Amino acid sequence: NAGVTQTPKFQVLKTGQSMTLQCAQDMNHNSMYWYRQDPGMGLRLIYYSASEGTTDKGEVPNGYNVSRLNKREFSLRLESAAPSQTSVYFCASSGGAGGYEQYFGPGTRLTVT
Amino acid sequence: GQSLEQPSEVTAVEGAIVQINCTYQTSGFYGLSWYQQHDGGAPTFLSYNALDGLEETGRFSSFLSRSDSYGYLLLQELQMKDSASYFCAVGATNKLIFGTGTLLAVQP
Numbered sequence: 001n002a003g004v005t006q007t008p009k010f011q012v013l014k015t016g017q018s019m020t021l022q023c024a025q026d027m028n029h030n031s032m033y034w035y036r037q038d039p040g041m042g043l044r045l046i047y048y049s050a051s052e053g054t055t056d057k058g059e060v061p062n063g064y065n066v067s068r069l070n071k072r073e074f075s076l077r078l079e080s081a082a083p084s085q086t087s088v089y090f091c092a093s094s095g096g097a098g099g100y101e102q103y104f105g106p107g108t109r110l111t112v113t
Numbered sequence: 114g115q116s117l118e119q120p121s122e123v124t125a126v127e128g129a130i131v132q133i134n135c136t137y138q139t140s141g142f143y144g145l146s147w148y149q150q151h152d153g154g155a156p157t158f159l160s161y162n163a164l165d166g167l168e169e170t171g172r173f174s175s176f177l178s179r180s181d182s183y184g185y186l187l188l189q190e191l192q193m194k195d196s197a198s199y200f201c202a203v204g205a206t207n208k209l210i211f212g213t214g215t216l217l218a219v220q221p
Binding site: 031040043050056059090098099101102103105106107 | 121143144146154155156158161163200202204207208210211212213214
């Protein structure tokens with residue numbers, strides 16, 4: 001099993017460009033999550049999807065949109081990238097109630113210039 | 114809202130025992146999770162406490178006191194490979210809120 005996969009691994013954008021980060025899991029998990037991680041800030045929840053067809057805002061949703069395409073896939077879109085969105089983005093999934101045990105993808109390192 | 118506090122850095126020597134504390138304030142609490150992250154890598158799940166007391170998994174143990182809004186991760190027989198960041202996270206409905214992490218440096 002691949003677990004949680006993310007594409008791309010690295011990306012450089014210019015301010016104002018748009019892009020979509022892709023995430024897929026093969027563990028049949030109901031819940032999926034998008035986090036960003038900045039130095040010294042820990043992991044901050046951007047959006048999550050508790051089940052197929054639902055999405056909810058996390059701590060830092062501004063500037064992002066998400067799509068739960070199906071049970072396997074959860075994408076994160078930046079419509080107009082800003083330098084403040086330079087970060088490492090992690091996708092995660094969870095099969096249990098409450099989401100306390102999450103499995104993370106390898107991350108996407110995004111730089112916005 | 115939720116907030117968590119944990120020390121930013123801890124240093125210990127190989128073979129020793131180290132405790133990483135976590136205090137939290139939250140409006141809704143389901144449990145406390147712990148994750149490990151090696152530099153540049155993905156976080157990995159270590160343990161979860163929903164009830165008061167100690168949970169043991171090999172060299173790692175985790176403790177929770179709901180009345181004190183406090184928990185800790187205990188690492189025994191430290192190895193060099195335990196050098197990493199450790200995050201506590203409080204569980205809310207179908208999601209986790211993470212602390213800012215504790216960087217553990219294990220010295221020979």
